[in-house]
Amino acid sequence: MSDAVVDPPATAEVPTPMQRDRATTIYERSVPGRRAAAIPASGVPGGDVPIDELIPSRLLRDEPARLPEVSEPEIVRHYNRLSRRNFDLDSGIYPLGSCTMKHNPRINERVAALPGHARLHPAQDPARAQGALELMWSLERSLSEICGLPHVSLQPSAGSHGELAGLLLTRAFHEANGDAGTRTRVLTPDTAHGTNPASVTMAGYEVVKVATNEDGGVDLDDLRAKTDERVACLMLTNPNTLGLFDRNIAEITGIVREAGGTLYYDGANLNAIMGHSRPGDMGFDIVHVNLHKSFSQPHGGGGPGAGPIAVSERIEPYLPVPRIERVEAGSANGSNGDAPHVRFELRGAEDHPASIGRLRGFQGNFGVFVRSYAYILSLGGDGLAEASETAVLNANYLLARMSEGRAGRYLPIAFDRRPMHEFVLSGSEAKKQLDIKTLDIAKRLLDHNMHPPTVYFPLLVDEALMIEPTETETRESLDGFADAVEAILAEAEQDPEIARQAPYTTPVRRLDEAGAARNPVVRQDLG
Amino acid sequence: MSGYTSVTGDERREMLAAIGVSSVEELFDVPAGVRLDRDLDLPDGLTEAEVYERMRDLAARNADAESEICFLGAGMYDHYAPAIVDAIVSRSEFLTPYTPYQPEISQGGLQAMFEFQTAMTELTGLPLSSAGLYEGPSTVAAAGYLAIGATKRRRFVVSGGVNPESRDTLATYSAGYPAQVATVPLADGLTDLDALAEAVDSETAAVFVQYPNFVGAIEDLEAIAAVAHDAGALLIAACDPIALGILRAPGDAGVDIAVGEGQPLGNRLDYGGPSFGFFCATEAQIRRMPGRIAGETTDVDGRRGFVLALQTREQHIRREKATHNICTAQALNALGGMIYLSWLGRRGLVELGELLVRRTHYARETLAAVDGVSLLHDQPVVREFAITFDAPVGRVLDHCASAGIAAGVPLAEEYGNGLLVAITEQRTIEQIDRLAEVLGDGIALARSAGAKREEVTA
Numbered sequence: 001m002s003d004a005v006v007d008p009p010a011t012a013e014v015p016t017p018m019q020r021d022r023a024t025t026i027y028e029r030s031v032p033g034r035r036a037a038a039i040p041a042s043g044v045p046g047g048d049v050p051i052d053e054l055i056p057s058r059l060l061r062d063e064p065a066r067l068p069e070v071s072e073p074e075i076v077r078h079y080n081r082l083s084r085r086n087f088d089l090d091s092g093i094y095p096l097g098s099c100t101m102k103h104n105p106r107i108n109e110r111v112a113a114l115p116g117h118a119r120l121h122p123a124q125d126p127a128r129a130q131g132a133l134e135l136m137w138s139l140e141r142s143l144s145e146i147c148g149l150p151h152v153s154l155q156p157s158a159g160s161h162g163e164l165a166g167l168l169l170t171r172a173f174h175e176a177n178g179d180a181g182t183r184t185r186v187l188t189p190d191t192a193h194g195t196n197p198a199s200v201t202m203a204g205y206e207v208v209k210v211a212t213n214e215d216g217g218v219d220l221d222d223l224r225a226k227t228d229e230r231v232a233c234l235m236l237t238n239p240n241t242l243g244l245f246d247r248n249i250a251e252i253t254g255i256v257r258e259a260g261g262t263l264y265y266d267g268a269n270l271n272a273i274m275g276h277s278r279p280g281d282m283g284f285d286i287v288h289v290n291l292h293k294s295f296s297q298p299h300g301g302g303g304p305g306a307g308p309i310a311v312s313e314r315i316e317p318y319l320p321v322p323r324i325e326r327v328e329a330g331s332a333n334g335s336n337g338d339a340p341h342v343r344f345e346l347r348g349a350e351d352h353p354a355s356i357g358r359l360r361g362f363q364g365n366f367g368v369f370v371r372s373y374a375y376i377l378s379l380g381g382d383g384l385a386e387a388s389e390t391a392v393l394n395a396n397y398l399l400a401r402m403s404e405g406r407a408g409r410y411l412p413i414a415f416d417r418r419p420m421h422e423f424v425l426s427g428s429e430a431k432k433q434l435d436i437k438t439l440d441i442a443k444r445l446l447d448h449n450m451h452p453p454t455v456y457f458p459l460l461v462d463e464a465l466m467i468e469p470t471e472t473e474t475r476e477s478l479d480g481f482a483d484a485v486e487a488i489l490a491e492a493e494q495d496p497e498i499a500r501q502a503p504y505t506t507p508v509r510r511l512d513e514a515g516a517a518r519n520p521v522v523r524q525d526l527g
Numbered sequence: 528m529s530g531y532t533s534v535t536g537d538e539r540r541e542m543l544a545a546i547g548v549s550s551v552e553e554l555f556d557v558p559a560g561v562r563l564d565r566d567l568d569l570p571d572g573l574t575e576a577e578v579y580e581r582m583r584d585l586a587a588r589n590a591d592a593e594s595e596i597c598f599l600g601a602g603m604y605d606h607y608a609p610a611i612v613d614a615i616v617s618r619s620e621f622l623t624p625y626t627p628y629q630p631e632i633s634q635g636g637l638q639a640m641f642e643f644q645t646a647m648t649e650l651t652g653l654p655l656s657s658a659g660l661y662e663g664p665s666t667v668a669a670a671g672y673l674a675i676g677a678t679k680r681r682r683f684v685v686s687g688g689v690n691p692e693s694r695d696t697l698a699t700y701s702a703g704y705p706a707q708v709a710t711v712p713l714a715d716g717l718t719d720l721d722a723l724a725e726a727v728d729s730e731t732a733a734v735f736v737q738y739p740n741f742v743g744a745i746e747d748l749e750a751i752a753a754v755a756h757d758a759g760a761l762l763i764a765a766c767d768p769i770a771l772g773i774l775r776a777p778g779d780a781g782v783d784i785a786v787g788e789g790q791p792l793g794n795r796l797d798y799g800g801p802s803f804g805f806f807c808a809t810e811a812q813i814r815r816m817p818g819r820i821a822g823e824t825t826d827v828d829g830r831r832g833f834v835l836a837l838q839t840r841e842q843h844i845r846r847e848k849a850t851h852n853i854c855t856a857q858a859l860n861a862l863g864g865m866i867y868l869s870w871l872g873r874r875g876l877v878e879l880g881e882l883l884v885r886r887t888h889y890a891r892e893t894l895a896a897v898d899g900v901s902l903l904h905d906q907p908v909v910r911e912f913a914i915t916f917d918a919p920v921g922r923v924l925d926h927c928a929s930a931g932i933a934a935g936v937p938l939a940e941e942y943g944n945g946l947l948v949a950i951t952e953q954r955t956i957e958q959i960d961r962l963a964e965v966l967g968d969g970i971a972l973a974r975s976a977g978a979k980r981e982e983v984t985a
């Protein structure tokens with residue numbers, strides 16, 4: 001069964017109960033004197049002295065910060081009420097392209113909450129955090145195998161952080177080769193995600209855009225024309241943000257490698273190819289993996305995630321510190337037949353003098369590592385390959401469904417090639433023929449209790465809809481989505497105004513974003 | 528081993544027929560040369576119960592703050608996180624959506640961001656707050672990036688009182704920005720103001736301090752702000768959000784950007800993450816802020832609502848001209864922080880801060896009385912302080928660990944031979960007394976072991 005709403009209303013004449021319930025902030029629930037937490041007495045022998053005898057009053061606040069004053073039941077009601085004003089993956093299909101909104105297994109939450117993980121202090125002596133270090137090392141090895149690259153750092157906190165790491169590694173690599181001064185450019189295709197060019201600038205490089213060919217891949221002539229001794233790196237997503245695997249991938253990486261650049265693989269779309277193809281085998285030097293995409297870490301309303309990087313031998317010396325080392329002690333030659341004693345250590349800059357240094361505090365988003373490692377253990381090698389197969393099957397099935405009927409007519413595929421785990425449609429015909437925009441289709445989908453696809457990205461597709469169903473959707477839910485889009489288009493043939501004014505049933509209707517940009521109100525006025 | 532998929536064999540056949548191919552392989556339009564022609568070399572999948580067992584065994588090999596008495600800090604602290612934080616952040620509606628790009632169905636997350644921003648501006652005394660970045664040290668580096676954009680200068684002056692991990696992170700990022708980083712030492716626990724004045728020049732984009740600083744002392748922000756502002760530089764303070772409950776707000780003392788590690792606000796230790804970084808600034812920086820920001824607005828029917836505001840700063844709109852590259856941040860952790868602040872409430876945060884001050888001063892006096900222990904400085908402290916002693920730190924820590932106590936974080940060489948000791952409301956007076964006892968024994972043992980060794984070598 002699909003979770004779709006069968007017949008959503010086409011007007012907002014009767015507001016829903018949620019719509020009648022005006023948004024109230026926690027501060028507006030605050031009543032002086034109410035509280036939730038009880039703080040213990042200090043218990044200091046001899047009793048408490050006034051605080052300003054311990055800290056001079058010029059260093060102290062005059063007035064307490066105006067935090068809410070609320071009881072525990074009020075906090076729970078408030079945030080429960082807020083939660084109901086969110087749509088979420090557990091409520092229905094969430095085919096947000098490039099984001100891999102796959103099911104979040106609850107066993108992962110359970111094992112992440114074990115006190116040995118959740119209450120382990122990051123400054124604990126590594127000798128007394130061996131379970132954590134072994135887990136991280138094992139996850140590194142798994143990602144190394146999946147990516148086809150020998151070395152891994154788990155440190156980056158998200159994909160964009162991995163990109164920045166990759167560019168700093170690139171800089172360190174060129175510095176060691178003596179040509180960092182002349183290699184100032186980074187090539188990115190015009191289909192690249194926004195974080196790619198933003199990371200390039202943060203790393204002190206200049207963005208050079210490479211065109212896309214009619215196949216949806218990198219335009220080889222343009223790439224050749226722009227590749228010279230000034231190129232530091234090429235950043236590529238493959239399959240790219242059109243969901244297309246580049247047919248010339250070996251040639252592309254060859255051209256840049258020949259010219260002395262490094263090769264960066266944006267792994268946001270790894271969910272298409274796990275166990276089928278590996279970035280290392282394609283010729284890449286550096287790969288980031290979004291654990292919150294392919295490896296099931298819940299998206300949390302915008303994080304947390306993690307963006308580990310896997311790298312080639314030539315990049316390895318520069319990896320961020322601290323690094324994890326597995327040390328076998330005791331029977332070094334195994335001559336006495338005993339199992340060697342294994343321990344894990346954290347190694348810093350003393351042991352890795354060429355390292356770019358640290359990218360963040362402590363060892364990384366360990367709680368995310370626990371969840372993703374549990375996911376890899378659950379699926380195993382075969383399971384990961386199967387997950388990718390099903391992701392590709394689901395996307396192609398949904399595309400087949402959306403190539404029929406009105407969707408086929410009004411929302412043609414942007415590049416007519418077999419996609420992998422996601423595909424991009426263009427709403428240009430719907431705009432021309434029905435006078436509704438991609439945005440209107442997206443907003444009307446909300447009334448069907450479905451999350452819209454990613455819209456208006458990639459930029460080179462007019463009125464883009466980028467659809468990634470993932471492997472964890474059922475066929476019914478894919479059918480339900482295709483049916484809903486069909487219904488929206490049929491409705492628009494009759495009356496396009498319905499989509500243009502949508503949504504009608506959500507907690508709030510279309511919001512004045514332009515007003516919020518002109519006159520930003522970004523905190524509550526507490527008087 | 529389910530892979531969390533649903534497709535049956537029959538369905539697969541029907542779906543392939545609908546697509547018009549006969550096998551899944553045909554769907555992989557991947558050149559032969561880059562196909563993996565073998566299985567991944569990973570173990571077979573496990574049942575859920577087997578996964579649990581394996582992970583439980585790994586977890587059991589960690590000494591966590593539940594199984595020993597934890598005086599570790601240096602940025603993350605063993606505070607009690609109330610049950611409502613877990614209960615609320617594990618609700619599907621908060622746990623499983625992504626970034627609120629569709630505001631009509633994301634009002635819960637957006638409003639929580641707005642509430643969070645309000646709370647952080649209250650704590651820091653600055654009018655702007657982002658909805659959160661990754662964690663503490665990378666947020667310090669993000670502040671540096673803003674300062675370069677705001678001042679068009681490329682030199683940072685950093686106090687030696689800033690957490691070494693934050694300094695390292697800033698240095699890593701600065702290789703790219705690019706920017707130069709100069710460090711000013713501490714004098715008697717505080718940033719050396721004379722050395723600072725000497726180091727800050729007309730090329731300086733920002734001065735970085737920590738509040739309280741890495742060794743626990745409370746910097747005089749106003750005096751430091753005067754030095755920075757005289758040279759046209761911004762003052763960036765990395766702050767402990769719990770301490771901000773009682774300390775003068777950085778915004779009131781001249782700080783331009785207040786950032787910090789959010790873990791102390793109701794987030795798990797999690798061996799270092801995920802937590803969140805907070806980022807607050809003066810109004811002048813509104814178009815340069817990094818990260819998501821929620822703003823209040825109305826819908827077409829005039830209802831109050833929230834959206835992502837000021838998106839023209841961000842990578843998905845501005846690409847190479849974005850003010851930062853961040854996309855996925857740590858929204859759920861920031862929500863946890865907001866729930867925690869609501870739980871503590873206006874009075875609770877002050878009471879917690881005062882409790883920490885009292886117990887920390889008690890702990891410091893108690894440890895100072897231990898034979899062989901000296902204080903690194905005797906400035907006022909809030910929740911953390913540094914001790915030095917003349918014995919190998921590793922041995923002393925091992926002794927304490929064998930008595931079930933994680934006594935502190937070893938000090939970096941630049942500060943001296945000793946420990947950074949952190950107190951939370953979970954550390955009782957009895958535990959502090961026990962620490963003193965065990966630490967004293969540990970130091971005595973380590974010294975006599977050292978003396979014996981010297982005898983042998985002599």
Ligand SMILES: Cc1ncc(COP(=O)(O)O)c(C=O)c1O
Pocket residue numbers: 098099158159160161193195196237241266268269290305307853854855
């Ligand atoms: C193609 C692509 N690259 C990079 C990113 C950035 O990853 P993150 O959000 O984890 O920083 C994303 C997603 O957000 C993406 O879809």
